[in-house]
Amino acid sequence: FCEICLTNNCDGSAGKIATMIALVSSDNERFEVSEEAASQSQTIRNMIEDGCADGGIPLPNVTSSVLAKVLEYCNKHAATTTPDAASTEAVIGSAGTRAVLGPARHGPVVLRAVPCRAAGRRCPEGCRLDEGQDAGADQATFKIENDFRPEDVEKIRKENAWAFEE
């Protein structure tokens, strides 16, 4: 896991001096991140390509306190073991990403967010689900330690069976 480009399959190019992009929270605070990191979000990458990123990229859904926490987490959290087949990665993205869960029964379980192909290139508030969305790059990973006993998990699954696959 590469802390700079925030992916598991870094090709080392992120080690170069990165151009910085400003992310602007809803209360107008600016946070500088590397363009590489910011481009993991398809939405932001589109904006960069469209030349809209010059003044900073607004994130109207995210306050500065939250954004600071997210970026702090992204910057400091290193990867651990390669996720096994049963678990998936958790990411948090800016406005325009969609979170997907791949549940694992045991061990650390995390959420995945994938950038969604917004209906318009600039997706100001959340996403619009389109047909044929594809998974994009991830931004950061979170871990949640499962403090349930296996029998508890079974019980809860039964309780909410209407939401689970058979």
Place this chain on the structure above:
Amino acid sequence: LTPPGCSTKCFRGRKERNVQKQHEASGIDALPDGVLEHILGLLPAEEAVRTCVLARRWRHRWKTAAALRIVSAGGEFLAPADKLREFMDHLLLARGGAPLELCELRLGGLNLVLEDEGVLSRVDHWFRHAVGCNAQVLRLRIRANGSLELEDLPLVSKHLTRLELYGVDVHGSFLNFSTCPNLQYLEFEDCDLISESTSLISFQSLKHLRIAFCHLRLHMGFDSRVRISAPHLVSLVLEEFIGRTPIFESMPSLTEASVTIGDFCADECELSNANYWDCSCESCDTYGKTPSGSNISVLLEGLSKAKSLLLISSPAKHIFKRDMRWCPMFSNLKNLWLDDYWCVPDDFNMLACILEHTPILEKLTLQLFSEGPEHKMELEGRVSLAERSAAISKYLNTVKVKCKMVDERIVKVLRFLHVSDICCSILPDVREILSCCGSTASPR
């Protein structure tokens, strides 16, 4: 650090460690509740519920997810109708009235037509439940066999700011949005909008309105014209409606508007004669050519304050031509996009007339005999200062033309506008910029 299964509430004489653990609420759990609720709201609803098995802290969090996204369009967990019904029944019960910011219901899609009666009969209830949870954004996208009719009751919500409806029938008092005083953005696509009692549909608070591929009418079965009042509208898209063209009352705050009159517009010459001015058929006559004809401007007067306009029409539809008889002054208009409807067959009278009523126009784009959105060729040329008519805006320097190929018809338009120094770019792959010089409108 902590063996799995050991609750943080476990006081076994290790207070110090517990205090340490509480401060160390790690990773995602360190984020404020509001953020976690937002994240859960980004998930498809069934996946949000499944977070209940992640950890103790997550057992009930899904119940306060900030958004609900229900997709049953083919292939998803919720695609089968019985699964969807069962899921929704349980979900709404478990959530109770927990507030929502956004609710999206997408039922049916490219590969799946919603037919199940059990689902169809509950959609309205689910929709209203979301309204009752103070949703700010509501999206209802239905693909059903026939159409789904929403209940004839107005929505009441001071939280609702954005409403998007696709593929539903909306009757009567539903169109009364006076009980949604903060509704700013409204979109109807592929809907049937039937105003029962009065011909006036009033959208008092609206800033943005999009009506695409809809049928707007007054009563069932009557041939009628709806009148729309949206006095605070900033942007308007009226695309390919079915039936009579609606009348738009004045919109003084309008910044941009896009009107596309397509083949299903009922205001057309019954002889399919594109030359309205020479046609004496009854349908052309009725709309104001004679002194006894009504002289209400249907569209152009209402649009006259816009800064940016796109006006496209199918040839035999006479609304624009008729409205041009009382062409308003477009005193704010800087950006104008027209199609060949304005150029043929009237020897450019329409084009000349509208250019004379756009005193501060800066940008003119002509889409000629090409449907778009991609156009094979794009030309850009300058309007000659010496030769231009004095009535045309002095700020108009360049004209863009989008077409399939440069033929006689295109050349005629370019000559009429005294366009020279044309640059041409050809799609798709290699963008060759052929720089052409010369005072005649020859692009080669």
